Amino acid sequence: MTGGDRQEPDVATDSADILDRRSVAKAVVGFVIAAVLLYFLGNVVGWNDIVDALARADLRWVAVACLCTCGYLLAWTKTWQVVLDAGGITIPYRELVPTYLAATFANYTTPFGQAGGEPFIAYVLSADTEASYEESLASVSTADLMHLLPFFTFAGIGLAALAITGTIPPGASSILIGLAAIAIGVPAIVYGAWRRRDLVERIITTLARPVTTRTDRVSMERIETRIDTFYSQIARIAAEPRDLLVGIVYSYLGWICFAAPLYFAALALSLPVDPLLVAFLAPASSLAGFVPTPGGLGGVSTAMVALVVALTPVGAGAAAALAILYRATSYVFALLVCGPAALYVTARA
Template identity: 50%
Template sequence: MSRDDRAVGAGWVDRSTAAKTVAGFAVALLLVYLLGVVVGWERTIDRLRAAETTWILAGGLSSLACLIVWGKTWHVVLRTIGIDVPYRRLVVTFLSATFANYVTPMGQAGGEPFIAYVLARDTAATYEQSLASVVTSDLIRLLPFFTVGGVGLGYLLATTARLPGAVRPLAVVLMALAVGLPIVAAVIWRFRGRVREGVLTAVAPVARRTDRVSTDSVRGRIDRLYGSIELIAGSPRALVVAVGYGYAGWILFALPLYFAGLSIGTPIPLLLVCFLVPVSVIAGSTPLPGGLAAIEGTLVALLTALTALATADALAVTTIYRLVSYWLVVAVGGVATLWVIRRN
């Protein structure tokens, strides 16, 4: 990897970022605790103690299998641009990148540059190739979020006479993103030349004040990024395979919520899970690490509004779901990160 590629990641992991991460976790955990105080921890803990361990384990295995499958999506995309990384190596890198995404403030809403940096540091890919693969993989993984989420919303509309007030804004956001994101992506790609010139215009004042940034280097990076995306877009067969892995991974991503309901004896309809999972991810796009507190609060509110669950039962389901879909991933991703650091 070139000197410029290493410079891209400089400053990502520093004392300031670490302090913000620790502060974010502290605030989020306090908010989660207060949520439990409002709902009632005693009743919730009683429900957790009675939970069926088998279903909890099934949820954990599903979360880990999801990451393994989504790592394969990344693998397929990388091979289309000529980066052939052994899958057993890449999946560890993917776990490490997911860990960074899950613990960094705003990581859920915009961790792609950092993930690309991790990939570039750990493979022979340039930063531009890594970023192109990350962006493409993200778009592929977003496809089932919105299509299956739309199916879940359709189920909700068919079975509910009137959407509760707490649900309507999230339903609108889900549909707006489902329609808007593909349009925005298409427009940006259609007018990519103008986008490049706009970026260069914005960079020019900075380049005049420092020799650490130049418009020529930025132009070169953008051109290499566009070239990598064109290679990926020119491989329809690989994209179909990657989309297949994307849908398979999404199913595994959503199942832990279903298993969490089964673990305390309160099954949640699978089609409702199809709606709850994407809207909770949308709600989790906050400055707090991993969407902590926002996802918990949203799921408790939606479960009580859309099912017969009491608030304590809803919090118990949410707690189990987050344990196997978030905290387990953070733990495994942390170990993977230590391994990536060691092998580098």
């Protein structure tokens, strides 16, 4: 493995911090909130209808959906590897897989993890490899931005199909506004942060200055050095367009596998859900992942039910069964796959 001089992140000093009591408490609270959301969803829709629909599910399609979940985990691990390699950090794929799975587990079990888990994921990566924290954060941030391309591509294709068929419901306006806000806001923020590096550095140092006056563990010089390292790593990655193109290909492949469990869950329940509709439903419902529950648990299912009922002739009970089965074969199954990797990486670190 190669990388810059090793700089230990300030966020923790040993692997035990990954599963400290505060993080576990937050996760427990998040899962409790998710359970309450799912409970009320079932009460509104009717648990009997949901259970009856799930009992008739074809387990063969359920198994295929679970395999697709493995597919997106492996594909997005490859995206990570390509981006890291572009930044001069060489890590064998088989060694990176458990690290990515562990980081995904942390992201999926942390409230708001989908909205801002990059610093924590960067710590997991830096603790398990020879990359510095800044190099890891730059690589993770770049990979996340690459994942936005297929996100908007598939959402756009699905939205175009809905527009052509005239099946866009009036209630979908808030979702369309959310997609548009992300499509415009994220690139604008990224471009601004890149072009106005001096402004970003002033903001960070201003916020950090009160901390540096109260402790000797953090210094302004060290913070400025880390900012420089982060921007230098981003520039180094951006200078390898061929690697970035390969990474984008794997990112698209991962998104196909990420959405596929929804399609196969519909097949398992014998529900009429078109693949083009799946292309819209998967990214649109993932906007609910910003609710304060681990992995958007509860929020994504509720959004999925509302969208399926509005866009298809499927009833509320069957739509809820579809949402639950989709999340079981994607989110829950991913936790079962990533959990052992998280324990392995923690012990190895």
